[in-house]
Each structure stands twice: as C-alpha cells, then as structure tokens.
Amino acid sequence: MTLPENHSTLRVVPMPADLNQNGDVFGGWVMAQVDVAGAIPAMRRARGRVATVSVNSFQFKQAISVGDIVSLYADIVHVGNTSITVKVEVYAERNYANPVIVKVTEAELTYVAIDAAGNKRAVPAENSPEME
Secondary structure: OOOOOOOOOEEEOOOHHHEOOOOOEOHHHHHHHHHHHHHHHHHHHHOOOEEEEEEEEEEEOOOOOOOOEEEEEEEEEEEOOOEEEEEEEEEEEEOOOOOEEEEEEEEEEEEEEEOOOOOEOOOOOOOOHHHO
C-alpha cells in the first residue's frame, strides 16, 4: 500500500505515554488525532471556529505502535447550512528497514460552525467575499 497522493492534514509519531495496557497505542489517542485532523479542513471551510457534533463512524482496522509515523488525511464530504462532514483516513508507516504502509483507521465526523459565543452560525458560501 502507498500513501494517498494528496497532502496529509496531520502527521504525528506516538510516544510510549500513548500506549494502552496491551502495548498498542491507546484508541482514545487515535480518536483525538482524528478529531484534530478533521477539524482543520472544517475550520478552513467554515472560515472560523467549529465544534465536533457527531462521530458518524469510526473503524479501527489495525493497531498503531510506538514509532509508527501516523499520517492523517482529511477531506470534506458534505457541507450543510451550519455543518461540515469530514472523512479522515489514517495510515501508519512502520518498519524503517523494510517500509510498510497500512491503513489503520477511518472515520467520518461532523462539525458545526460556531461564532465567538459558541452559537451555531451559517457556513459561508464557497464564493462569498469571506472566502477570498
């Protein structure tokens, strides 16, 4: 397997403190990284703050180990009036002597655009003056 052609949204390396009792990276750590990666394109599209309102799906395919280079790719799949849905795919690069790339997680999250007070607001149109 190879990494997707598009630029990764986030790239991180888990550390020993991120391990669960089995010696694998804690699922909650992965979920947090997915939420951060998904929020980046949502914030850009919303032209401001967003809040996570739903984790629509989340599938762990393989474990992540300390030292894996974890690459997260996030793409917007739907824009509503106040919401933005993002698909996030997570890959691990491991075994530096004989590199292997595996898809370890995929998820879909929905974010809502919010104003400074934390209230929902409309997502600007793509061709609005705020987008230029």
